[in-house]
Amino acid sequence: MIIKIQVRAWVSPRGTSGELRKYQMQGRGRVAGELERLIDGGTPNKSAVASQVPMPPPRNPRSAIHAKAPVTEEVGEEAVGMEEVSVAIDRRQPPWLNGVELLEDAKWNKHVLPTGCEGIDILLGGGLREGQLTEIVGPSSSGKTQVCLCSALGVADLRLGVVLFLDTCNSFSPHRIAHMVNSQSDTLAKEGKEGSLERIMSSILCHSVFDIFELLDALHQLECKLKHQVKSSGNRIRLLVIDSISSLITPILGGKNSQGRLMMITTGILLKKIANEYNLSVLVTNHMVGGEGGSLKPALGESWKNIPHVRLVLSRDQGSNVCNVSILKHTIMDVAHSDDTANLIRESGRSFGGGLRGFSPHPRQSPPAGARLPSIYCPPLSPHSPHLGSLGFPPPSPWASLRRRLPTSEWCST
Amino acid sequence: MPDADDPRAWIHGDESAKAMLARVLTERSFVLLPPLHRLPLRAGNVVEIAGPSPSAKSQVLLQAAVHCILPREWRGLRFGGLERMVIYFDLDCRFDVLRLSQILKHRIQEVLGSTNNFGHGVQEGSHEYDDKVASMYSFDDELLLACMRRFLYIRCYDSYEFIAALKAIMALNCMCMITMHSRAQTESEALGVGIQFLMIDSIGAFYWIDRASQPSPYGNCMRNIMSFQNLVETIVQEMHKFLEVQPLLVLASKACIFFAGSSTTDVQRTPTTWSSEDRNQWRTSNKEIEKLLYREYMPSAWQAFVTHRIHLQVSDKCTYDRKNGTLPIYMSEWVQPPLNVKDQFAVGDGGIFLIT
Numbered sequence: 001m002i003i004k005i006q007v008r009a010w011v012s013p014r015g016t017s018g019e020l021r022k023y024q025m026q027g028r029g030r031v032a033g034e035l036e037r038l039i040d041g042g043t044p045n046k047s048a049v050a051s052q053v054p055m056p057p058p059r060n061p062r063s064a065i066h067a068k069a070p071v072t073e074e075v076g077e078e079a080v081g082m083e084e085v086s087v088a089i090d091r092r093q094p095p096w097l098n099g100v101e102l103l104e105d106a107k108w109n110k111h112v113l114p115t116g117c118e119g120i121d122i123l124l125g126g127g128l129r130e131g132q133l134t135e136i137v138g139p140s141s142s143g144k145t146q147v148c149l150c151s152a153l154g155v156a157d158l159r160l161g162v163v164l165f166l167d168t169c170n171s172f173s174p175h176r177i178a179h180m181v182n183s184q185s186d187t188l189a190k191e192g193k194e195g196s197l198e199r200i201m202s203s204i205l206c207h208s209v210f211d212i213f214e215l216l217d218a219l220h221q222l223e224c225k226l227k228h229q230v231k232s233s234g235n236r237i238r239l240l241v242i243d244s245i246s247s248l249i250t251p252i253l254g255g256k257n258s259q260g261r262l263m264m265i266t267t268g269i270l271l272k273k274i275a276n277e278y279n280l281s282v283l284v285t286n287h288m289v290g291g292e293g294g295s296l297k298p299a300l301g302e303s304w305k306n307i308p309h310v311r312l313v314l315s316r317d318q319g320s321n322v323c324n325v326s327i328l329k330h331t332i333m334d335v336a337h338s339d340d341t342a343n344l345i346r347e348s349g350r351s352f353g354g355g356l357r358g359f360s361p362h363p364r365q366s367p368p369a370g371a372r373l374p375s376i377y378c379p380p381l382s383p384h385s386p387h388l389g390s391l392g393f394p395p396p397s398p399w400a401s402l403r404r405r406l407p408t409s410e411w412c413s414t
Numbered sequence: 415m416p417d418a419d420d421p422r423a424w425i426h427g428d429e430s431a432k433a434m435l436a437r438v439l440t441e442r443s444f445v446l447l448p449p450l451h452r453l454p455l456r457a458g459n460v461v462e463i464a465g466p467s468p469s470a471k472s473q474v475l476l477q478a479a480v481h482c483i484l485p486r487e488w489r490g491l492r493f494g495g496l497e498r499m500v501i502y503f504d505l506d507c508r509f510d511v512l513r514l515s516q517i518l519k520h521r522i523q524e525v526l527g528s529t530n531n532f533g534h535g536v537q538e539g540s541h542e543y544d545d546k547v548a549s550m551y552s553f554d555d556e557l558l559l560a561c562m563r564r565f566l567y568i569r570c571y572d573s574y575e576f577i578a579a580l581k582a583i584m585a586l587n588c589m590c591m592i593t594m595h596s597r598a599q600t601e602s603e604a605l606g607v608g609i610q611f612l613m614i615d616s617i618g619a620f621y622w623i624d625r626a627s628q629p630s631p632y633g634n635c636m637r638n639i640m641s642f643q644n645l646v647e648t649i650v651q652e653m654h655k656f657l658e659v660q661p662l663l664v665l666a667s668k669a670c671i672f673f674a675g676s677s678t679t680d681v682q683r684t685p686t687t688w689s690s691e692d693r694n695q696w697r698t699s700n701k702e703i704e705k706l707l708y709r710e711y712m713p714s715a716w717q718a719f720v721t722h723r724i725h726l727q728v729s730d731k732c733t734y735d736r737k738n739g740t741l742p743i744y745m746s747e748w749v750q751p752p753l754n755v756k757d758q759f760a761v762g763d764g765g766i767f768l769i770t
Contacts, residue, residue, distance in 0.1 A: 096501065096583070097569075099483075099562030102511040132510075262626040269623075272507040273571050303671045305467035306616060309508055329468060331510035 106131075109279045113239055116154030117147060120325055124310065125333070128239070128281040132331070133272050133307065137286045137298040138314030143323045144285040145171045147314070148241045151283060153177055156203035157196070161238030165206045166218060169244045172206045212248045212263050219270050226278040239281050240274070246286040246299045253301065261303050268307035284308070298328075305329075442661055445496065447478045448768055449746045449759040450724060457610065457661035460719055462617075464668045464708055465726035470744045470761050471667035472508070474726070475613050477766045478665055480517050482611045483564040488557055493525055498610030499564045501583065505576060506616040506669075507569055514565070515558065520764030522557055566609075573620045573645045580652040587660055612656075614666040621671065621711060647715040654719075666720075672709050708749075723750035729758070733769055738762040743769060 097105075112126035121127045128134050128151065136144050149172070152163040165172055181197050209215045226237065245267070252260035275282045286304075291297035298304075298311070305311075311328035327333055429437070444454035455461060463471050479502065484495025502509065568583075570576040587609070624642040653664065708725055710717060724746055731743045741760040748755070758769040 096566040099511065099514070099565035099567065100559055102565075102567055103515060103562060106511050258622060258626055261622040265620075265622045269507065269571055276507065276569070302467065302669075302673045303622060306506055306508070306619070306669050306671075309510070331508065332513045332516065 111279075113151070113160060113281050114154050114158070115147065116150040116157075120147065120312070123312075123325060123327060124330075128283060129309075130238070130279045130281045131276045132309035133268070133275055133282045133284065134310040134312065135284050135286055135298075135308035136312050136314060137288060137328065138316075139288045139296060142314040142316045144314060145243055146176075148243050148283060148285060149173070149176055150180065151239060152204050152241055153180055153200060155239045156200040157181075159199075159203075161203070161236045163204045163239045163241065164222065164237055165204055166215065166240070166242045167206055167208050168210060168215075168242070168247050170208070171243050174201065177201070177204070209248070212252060212267065215242070215245075215248055216263075216267060216270070219267070219274065223270075223274055223278075226274070237278070237280060239283065240271075242271075242282070242284045244287070245284040249300055261301075264300065264304060265307070268304070272307070272309075445481070445663070447481055448766055449474065449744075449757050450478075451768075452748055452753060452755065452757065453722065453751070455663055455722070457663050458657065459721050460664040460666070461722040461724065462666050462668055462720045463724050463726060464670060466670040466707055466728075469726040469728050470759075470766070471669070471726055472506075472615055473761045473766055475502070475615060475665055475667055476514055476517055478611060479514065479565060479613060480521060480561075480765065483561045484518075484521060485557075485560070488560075489553070491525055491529055493521070496610055497564070499566060500611040500613060501566045501568065501609055503576065503579070503612070503614045504567060504569045505614060505619040507571065509567065509569075509615065511567075515562070516763065517765045518558055518561055519554065522554055524764065526553070573624055573649070576620075577645070577648055577652060580649070580656065584652065584656045584659065587656070609660060609662060612653075612662045612664045614664070616669050617666045617716070618668050618671065618712060643713045643715070646713045650715045650719045668712070670707050670709075671711065672706065720750070722748070724748050733760050735760075735762065 110129060110131040112124075112129050114121050114127040115124075124134075136147055138144050148165070152165055155161065155163050177200070178197055181200060182193060207218060209218055222237075222240075229236075249260065249264045249267070252263060254260065271282050271284070274280060287299050288296040289299045298313075308329070310330050313326050313328050314323055316323045442457040444456050446454055450461065450463075463474055465471050479500045480495075482496045482498050482500045484493045485497045486493065486495060568579050570579055621642070624645050627640055627642070656662070657664075704725075707727075726744055726746050729743050729745050732740050733743055734740050738760075741762060743758050743760055746757045746759065747753075759766050760769055
């Protein structure tokens with residue numbers, strides 16, 4: 001069996017010496033040069049922990065597994081591959097990552113991006129984590145696109161980086177974002193709303209894809225671009241939003257043909273790979289389908305359940321502008337326990353800064369009358385409706401200003 | 415060449431059965447890992463943990479990993495771990511290192527907390543108390559880092575990467591065992607300890623991808639067909655080779671990827687106004703649903719490799735704990751060897767705890 005392995009050019013951010021050595025490698029790819037550079041770039045990592053300089057990305061241990069093997073037609077291809085691997089091993093580059101290195105990577109590279117929706121931020125313990133794939137599930141017009149737009153706005157506004165918005169159902173609305181910007185009450189006086197709007201809009205890149213193949217193509221192009229980009233915090237892509245990945249996958253799923261599931265799993269693995277290697281956060285949305293007994297369940301089936309790191313469920317009570325969000329799956333936090341089919345979604349509230357566990361109240365207890373559990377973006381229906389702060393919620397963060405006052409008509413149009 | 419003057423020496427054997435049993439029991443001792451505690455497991459066993467999506471399989475693996483990397487004793491405090499290394503193959507790419515460190519910190523603080531209860535004489539606010547707290551925190555960090563160094567993590571996005579990583583690990587391990595030449599300090603002390611556990615998160619992660627890969631239509635017939643069966647056979651071969659050289663306990667989680675008509679939680683959530691006849695019908699169909707849910711999709715090479723199987727699922731009951739709040743209850747059942755007992759456990763901040 002042939003082990004197909006290819007060279008990974010890991011561009012060291014430390015300067016041009018790495019570049020020069022990369023170009024000095026032979027056409028067939030000598031393993032030694034690549035690994036020497038990795039080793040030289042690898043050792044200062046541990047000493048850089050205490051310094052103020054942001055840490056360079058940790059060494060890529062998969063370079064030890066990937067070594068370019070010369071193409072031969074002999075029978076002993078497996079033996080050749082093994083030789084190359086043992087050459088890589090001799091250079092003292094183990095293919096694993098230590099637990100300590102993982103912790104360092106999580107601390108220095110995998111930051112948390114605020115979504116701009118206070119309730120979701122608090123539920124997730126800060127926001128969307130880089131390196132993770134977050135999925136938002138909800139029936140139609142429950143606010144999924146709003147959350148996506150709000151997150152894009154939040155990241156762009158804070159100058160954290162560039163947002164790439166892959167739009168599959170024409171749901172991206174620049175007017176909506178302009179509306180959100182205009183309704184911020186405490187913009188910086190010196191910048192003015194025009195300037196901030198232009199800056200924010202230029203940080204959000206929107207691309208339409210209507211096909212799973214177009215999506216895979218766009219993701220591969222993104223991967224190439226990220227591999228070769230110079231690491232500078234200003235123009236780095238931080239958030240990748242795919243609005244309604246389910247609308248691309250659902251037409252090809254189903255039936256005896258397993259090609260649909262193949263595309264879905266390939267897309268999922270590619271998204272997670274991009275998220276982890278280039279420190280992005282990926283946000284996707286999914287819709288709901290009917291399940292047993294009339295209850296709703298997330299679309300895309302059982303195989304998709306293993307793909308996202310975090311799954312959030314949105315729902316909206318009929319006729320109200322208030323959405324409920326709860327956690328369906330999380331790597332650290334507890335799952336909100338769902339009661340019976342009528343109350344499929346339950347709000348979860350927890351105090352910010354308490355432990356990492358969030359939990360929902362006991363399903364037999366009803367919330368005490370007069371006090372509502374905090375929910376995400378509750379724009380007041382009338383001037384007299386309760387403000388979020390009066391519910392015993394933690395003091396408003398700078399993101400409170402991103403809650404929109406939106407007229408009902410515009411809400412329903414998306 | 416046996417001695418000429420004692421030609422019967424070869425009959426006497428190397429060791430008696432009693433000595434051999436004693437030796438093997440110390441070399442490959444039994445471990446009891448909740449919630450897999452019903453059966454004592456030892457190096458050489460291959461355990462498959464199967465369950466539908468929200469059934470705490472990864473938590474079981476993390477719990478076992480924490481038990482393995484904790485030291486037996488550290489500065490006088492007894493932690494009861496195995497002090498061995500764990501290799502974690504993350505094929506699902508969903509591992510969260512913060513969750514592992516959270517469980518580890520809880521376990522460490524449990525032990526520290528129980529010993530610190532004996533130090534009553536120190537008052538809060540005094541220097542001694544501050545020193546004690548500070549030393550506790552530094553103790554925590556040191557121990558945490560020492561444990562995390564015993565955790566090795568490999569991420570694979572492909573079956574081929576998985577096979578390559580297995581080969582690389584095996585070669586490194588062989589080299590380390592044969593020649594103890596100088597390496598980086600942390601790696602030598604880590605590899606010198608010896609690997610005890612090998613964990614694979616979601617062995618069926620690439621099922622759909624590999625199943626659909628077509629054999630290469632061109633080329634000479636010496637190239638093997640890269641079908642899912644062949645890939646899994648290669649994986650199993652590599653692991654066999656590894657296990658021969660270094661006896662390990664292999665824990666593999668497997669996701670149930672087929673939807674079984676109605677999931678078990680939905681069935682149990684039906685309204686309670688059913689008559690007894692309906693209840694009987696419902697119970698039999700429950701078993702069929704379970705059979706469909708846990709339908710085997712891995713090829714026979716993997717099925718023959720696995721020596722133990724356990725099924726996990728989430729139940730609709732929940733438990734209320736003052737410390738942890740409301741938590742859903744998970745159930746586990748050993749299928750191979752079949753024990754007709756269902757255990758219940760819940761997942762809290764500090765890991766898995768059993769519910770009796």
